[in-house]
Amino acid sequence: MVLGVILRYFALGTDGVLRYQRSEDAEPRVCVPAACRRQVLEAAHGGDVLVGHPGVTRTTTAVSRHYYWKSLHKDVAHFVRSCENWCRELAPDMQAWSARLEEEIDSIPERSVPY
Numbered sequence: 001m002v003l004g005v006i007l008r009y010f011a012l013g014t015d016g017v018l019r020y021q022r023s024e025d026a027e028p029r030v031c032v033p034a035a036c037r038r039q040v041l042e043a044a045h046g047g048d049v050l051v052g053h054p055g056v057t058r059t060t061t062a063v064s065r066h067y068y069w070k071s072l073h074k075d076v077a078h079f080v081r082s083c084e085n086w087c088r089e090l091a092p093d094m095q096a097w098s099a100r101l102e103e104e105i106d107s108i109p110e111r112s113v114p115y
């Protein structure tokens with residue numbers, strides 16, 4: 001029964017919040033109604049001064065860590081690619097620079113002897 005399989009991933013909490021959790025998920029994720037998805041996307045991508053317009057992958061990771069909706073991946077990709085605040089002109093250069101910096105940091109061997 002397909003409907004039974006789908007419904008077993010969802011649970012309505014006593015707080016009235018619908019959550020989604022598959023067996024491989026460590027934590028349940030809050031199901032976000034369509035009317036609130038833009039706020040979630042803005043917060044994860046660049047609505048906060050501490051979030052510097054990450055790319056599609058990082059934004060998807062950030063959103064899907066705590067939230068769920070069926071078209072989440074598609075919506076994140078569309079939101080990031082249509083971000084007019086910053087991403088269209090500056091972000092590709094900054095993201096490339098950030099990726100190179102992360103690679104360089106990852107290549108630094110960890111010290112096994114304490115300082």
Ligand SMILES: [Zn+2]
Pocket residue numbers: 045046053080083084085086087088091
């Ligand atoms: Zn952006």
